[in-house]
Amino acid sequence: MSAVERQLDDLQAEIEEEVPADITISDVTYEGPELVVYTRDPKEFASDGDLVRRLASKLRKRITVRPDPDVLSHPREAEEQVRDIIPEEAGVTDLDFHADTGEVVIEAQKPGMVIGRHGSTLREITRAVGWTPEVVRTPPIESSTVSNVRNFLKQERDERRDILERIGRQIHREEMSDDEWVRITTLGCCREVGRASFIVSTPETRILVDCGDKPGAEGEVPYLQVPEALGAGANTIDAVVLTHAHLDHSALIPLLFKYGYDGPIYCTEPTRDLMGLLTLDYLDVAAKEGRNPPYGSEMVREAIKHCIPIEYGDVTDIAPDVKLTMHNAGHILGSAVSHFHIGDGLYNVAFSGDIHYDDTRLFNGAVNEFPRVETLVMESTYGGRNDYQTDQEDSERKLKEVINETYERDGKVVIPAFAVGRSQEIMLVLEEAMRKGDIPEMPVHLDGMIWEATAIHTTYPEYLRDDLRDRIFHEDANPFLAEQFNHIDGGEEERQDVADGDPCIVLSTSGMVTGGPIMSWLRHFGPDPNNRMVFVGYQAQGTLGRRIQNGWDEVPMSGDRGSRSGTLTLEMDVKTVDGFSGHADRQGLENFVRTMNPRPEKVLCVHGDESSVQDFSSALYHEFNMRTFAPKNLETFRFK
Structure with a gap:
């Protein structure tokens, strides 16, 4: 029996001890970072609104509860009951039943009314029909991208479950090394804007953060061929984290699948959809301009199939020794400051991605509150000494x-x-x-x-x-x-x-x-x-x-x-007309660091022209007395 199988058996035993005696647990498995619990008694499970939360807190896992397929009511009967429970004002536009997982996807104009206060309506649905409801929003403006992504993921549901189960076993595998160190290798966007890409390495894990192109510089791509990245094989990468969908961060994510990568991409849900939109357009523009696209549209679909959406603030296991939390970056829709908690309190690294510190008409300003951050990898697009925008x-x-x-x-x-x-x-x-x-x-x-x-x-x-x-x-x-x-x-x-x-x-x-x-x-x-x-x-x-x-x-x-x-x-x-940029200006960048509590010990200033990163690095050193760097591409920093 593998270590993961033993772990799942132990988890099932713990769950069975915690749940009431009238609830049967038939199986426990991993799907990506989530622990999926199958039960023959979904209605009883739903009757205790606190039970899942208590289990998640005790096991320190994200938990999804699903009914065994053979205890489900018929979809036709279930649909009538579900529609009776949901208020008419919610504007339900579609119900899609998936017997293999016991889930019903409810698309509605007002998802909040389907969810109910603290999930009360969702629990009522499960108590009535046994099915596990999942809620998505009907776009107020029709979106072919959202529709295509949802339909594609529906078609690929079986394969995606296989992918998620494999990823789940990788995340929860047994740690193999007693060594403790953390390294960051710069593959792009150092002393330049564009081709953002970094590798975060530990003795257990290798994570690629972003993989973009360089605007106006055809052929200048991240240094993916080096041993720290794909040089040792695409599947030496355990996970990809995408901070946001702009092409200088996302354009070459699908290329990884052409090279043989078959692992997860962690990002927010809007980032997943926007990546699909922008990368397909990227291929279209290349073809119209007579350039050979670096990959085909089928690789974009592979990337979408491997995306695991994360909501802001959710702490998510992405490797045996790494937890990821994404926070609003204020830059574009779904953009995220990505915080990595490495080891058992060993080290914490945050990647700012691109940020806007102050509120804009579109977004709340970037989040910069973390329990701990020893090293911050910080964008410096407007880090030059004179890069002050009008308000x-x-x-x-x-x-x-x-x-x-x-x-x-x-x-x-x-x-x-x-x-x-x-x-x-x-x-x-x-x-x-x-x-x-x-x-x-x-x-x-x-x-x-x-x-x-x-x-x-x-x-x-x-x-x-x-x-x-x-x-x-x-x-x-x-x-x-x-x-x-x-x-x-x-x-x-x-x-x-x-x-x-x-x-x-x-x-x-x-x-x-x-x-x-x-x-x-x-x-x-x-x-x-x-x-x-x-x-x-x-x-x-x-x-x-x-x-x-x-x-x-x-x-x-x-x-x-x-x-x-x-x-x-x-x-x-x-x-x-300055002031509309999605990037913080020099003052905003300084304020982001100034108001961090506690402040990081080290800052790597990246994603800016050479003079900008050097100016900003120097300013942070003098103002906050912290160690700062303006790295070049292909440098490696060891922490711990």
């Missing part, structure tokens, strides 16, 4: 001034924006400004993936700022449904109509002008001096956006499949 109120006032001036001269405004994060932030500013009469009402055209990304935001309002979440719960107050917003879905013909029409605002990907529909808007709007291009987000070195921002007015344009088709002379004004 949000001033930024919004300046943007409204630019729009009003452009409108008065019968011009149009185009804003290059990331599909995820900045676009929704700007949408909220524009919706309120038009509603209050601060700018004239005019169409706001959303091009590229912005509409789809917005739909995903409305699917997960619990990840948004508190007051925005409350507005989305009330459909008549959902700002993303304002009538000014128009999804560009008619391609070049519709863009031409917009260019020939009245004053308007266009939000378009790509945010750094590295391809995509923004290139078409340059052709349409660029030659007219009455028009304006407004940069509201970070423009990385080497990107066309940075060059235009720095004064370039001769822009090389591409033809079909990436061929050059001449140069476009830009006559329109170019403005930069």
Whole structure:
């Protein structure tokens, strides 16, 4: 009998001692980080609302209780009872019964009403029908991404269970080494922005944190080939942790599966969906520009199949000696500060990912409270000594001034924006400004993936700022449904109509002008001096956006499949409005460290241009008297 089998037998014995005598435990198994308990008496289990919580606390495990398939009521009868129990106002749109696991997936417009106070309605459902309910939200804006991901995971349910059981056994395997050390190896994004990637190593475990590309630098990928990463084989990696879905952190996650990786990806649920959206678009853009994509779409599906979603604040076992907790990073939807508790109190490391310290219209500010952090790996995008952004109120006032001036001269405004994060932030500013009469009402055209990304935001309002979440719960107050917003879905013909029409605002990907529909808007709007291009987000070195921002007015344009088709002379004004970035500025980065309690002993400053990381590293050292580093790629740091 293996160590895991013995462990499961011991756990089943402990559970049987804890539960009332009239409850039979038929099996106990692992699925990923969760302990799954099968019972022939699900109704009795549900009658004690505290029982699962007590078991989880005693065993220090995440627990899911499922009924044995042979004690379930027929789905047709169960559906009638479930619909009778759930209030009509919950807006149930679908019920999907899975006899193999005894689960019923309930899709509803208002999941909170299905759950009930402290889960009371869920327990009532199980008491009535025996099935274990799982609740998901019906997107207020139809999302093909969310629908496709849910349908795909439903189709792959059997294989996914096999994957989760295998991962569960890996997580809970017996520790093999008595050594105690922790190492971090930098594979990318050191003294540069982009290709974020790190390895966290212990004697037991090797974890890859992020795996992104570098904007504007084709072919510059993380150093995955080194022995600490994939050089010793893809399956020497035990787990992948993805802090958020932006391509400079996620683009090459599917590539791992092409190389033979077959393990878990830990991320939040919105990050999983957004990764699917952005990586598929990444492949599409590569094909249109005549480049060979690094992997195929089937690898994106493999990545999604291996994702294990984690909610903010949940402490999750991801290896025999590592627990992971994700916290809101305030950067984009689902972005996470990732905290690793290593060993039995041995060492704690936090990766900031990308953060925004203060509240924005979209998100609450980044969390920086942890029980312990000895080492912080900290983004430094705006870490330079002069990288102070104007505050949000001033930024919004300046943007409204630019729009009003452009409108008065019968011009149009185009804003290059990331599909995820900045676009929704700007949408909220524009919706309120038009509603209050601060700018004239005019169409706001959303091009590229912005509409789809917005739909995903409305699917997960619990990840948004508190007051925005409350507005989305009330459909008549959902700002993303304002009538000014128009999804560009008619391609070049519709863009031409917009260019020939009245004053308007266009939000378009790509945010750094590295391809995509923004290139078409340059052709349409660029030659007219009455028009304006407004940069509201970070423009990385080497990107066309940075060059235009720095004064370039001769822009090389591409033809079909990436061929050059001449140069476009830009006559329109170019403005930069700081303050809308999803990244904290220098002050916000310092405040993040200043208010940590306790503060880390060491900080690795990464994800910034060379001068930015060096400035920020020096500032933290002098201000807080802590050990700081501005590492280069391929450095390894040993702790303990």
